[in-house]
Amino acid sequence: MFEIGAMAETQLQFAVQRDRRADGGQRQVRVGRRDILISRRLGGMSMLISVPVRAYRGVALDVEPSVDGGASYRLSLAHNDPDLDIVLTETADGGAISADWKYWASYLDLPRLAARDGELETVDPRLGGVALRETIARRKNTTVALRRPRFCARRKEGSDALMETVHREEREIVCYE
Template sequence: MSQLASPLLGMLAADPRADGGQRRVTLGADTIRIDRCLLGIRMRLALPVRAYRGVSLQVVEGARGPYYRVALDHADPELSVTLAEDRDPESLVAEWRGWAKFFHLPRLALDADAGCVAVDGRLGELVLGLTRQRRRGWPLRDRRSRISALRKPPKTRRHVVHRDEREIICYE
């Protein structure tokens, strides 16, 4: 993995399995680094941003009522990174959009019933994905060279047929 070129933000996050119950998360433009100590063993994970599914907004039921959380969502819940938490959803919407734009990831809404729902990149019920890369070159490239493919076919002699005329054949 590449080193974290320009760290944007370093923060402490809660981690129930780590020693001391905390881990250090460093955010960069293209890499997320997670440092933690587990049973006395130091661990450092450096994950590319493209390993994350998107920036999610979810409602979390807390002891003092519901609150909202903006997080980098990963398929493995232990690798998800909480970016912001607040009781007011309007204050987090701008932050949600900003983080999604910064990381070039889709915005996701996490629902308890439906799971993960993509907010960006939708055309009606159709979820738009990444475009495929165009196939370059000529499909018969391996069989014929490009020069021979551009060459014009040879001109064939056209036999001229004259109507109502006789052919004279002489064997002398």
């Protein structure tokens, strides 16, 4: 598995992971900010695959109940092709996996995904490459309100009822005389 402390280094190490199709049942993986390098032997032929990070759907967290009544957590990079999925870490510590999940999503600039009922759901929604967050209402920030004139700070927000009015098939009358 990958160590988070190793991510600060400029030279990243290859980690050995299981690969059911590769010779010897294993492959070597290197995770970088821009690409993922997968090295394996398949049918006696060595191959090195470079997959851009943008090709991955996100950093997925999968929780599986363990035999002793606890839980087992697996953090992986989710790809549309299951052969290109990369396991980042597996642990039984819920607090550590939460911190790792946020770190990897931030480091790779990918959304966080949670596995629920066999499907991956986005935890932090995005619009294109921009993460969506809750909007701040205008003139509600107290630090700004203290610097504004009292009249501007007390103005109200626009109403949703006025925004719903849509005029269709109307013509504008313009007279230049």
